[in-house]
Amino acid sequence: MPTINDRRPKMRIGYGFDSHEFFSGVPLKIGGVMLPHDKGLGGHSDGDVLLHAITDALLGAIAGPDIGALFPPSDPNWKGADSVIFLGEALKRVRSAGYRVANMDASLILAAPRIGPHAEAIRGRVADLLQVDADCIGVKAKTPEGLGTSNTAIAHAVVLLESEPAQAKPLKKNLSNAKAAGRRTTRSKRGR
Numbered sequence: 001m002p003t004i005n006d007r008r009p010k011m012r013i014g015y016g017f018d019s020h021e022f023f024s025g026v027p028l029k030i031g032g033v034m035l036p037h038d039k040g041l042g043g044h045s046d047g048d049v050l051l052h053a054i055t056d057a058l059l060g061a062i063a064g065p066d067i068g069a070l071f072p073p074s075d076p077n078w079k080g081a082d083s084v085i086f087l088g089e090a091l092k093r094v095r096s097a098g099y100r101v102a103n104m105d106a107s108l109i110l111a112a113p114r115i116g117p118h119a120e121a122i123r124g125r126v127a128d129l130l131q132v133d134a135d136c137i138g139v140k141a142k143t144p145e146g147l148g149t150s151n152t153a154i155a156h157a158v159v160l161l162e163s164e165p166a167q168a169k170p171l172k173k174n175l176s177n178a179k180a181a182g183r184r185t186t187r188s189k190r191g192r
């Protein structure tokens, strides 16, 4: 007779979507990489549309709460926060559930800037954050033909998780640690 452990999936897939509007005078950060451009993405945090989509994909894969539930825009802790904090919290939850990232694939849809010259840097940064090799990270960019979203950046992300039983441990105080990190980031941003 199968036990609960036997029924635990060896692999899990997750999907995330996000969109942010461009605004003048805002730094542009995509995939944790600052890109030279005359506009950046608005939002309560740093507006990193790609990291937000990947965060939701990770959380979705383990049937967790979504990014908005964990880091509500109404919480001043996350104002101007580095989205790496959100991704880190999702990754901790993935590990606590006994999984690791196998690979991630994303599509970015934006009119400008061109992502091609920065794709390798973004893949490398995301690979570091997800602790996988860069050849397990796909980042593709498309222009929004016919979508009428030329002032918006859109990201779709899919992650595949694989079981890592040895790493499974209970979730403890992950969110409070992330909140502390968020407060530090917010304070350092105020100081600039």
Ligand code: MG
Pocket (backbone or CB within 6 Å): 018, 019, 020, 043, 047, 048, 049, 052
């Ligand atoms: Mg977002």
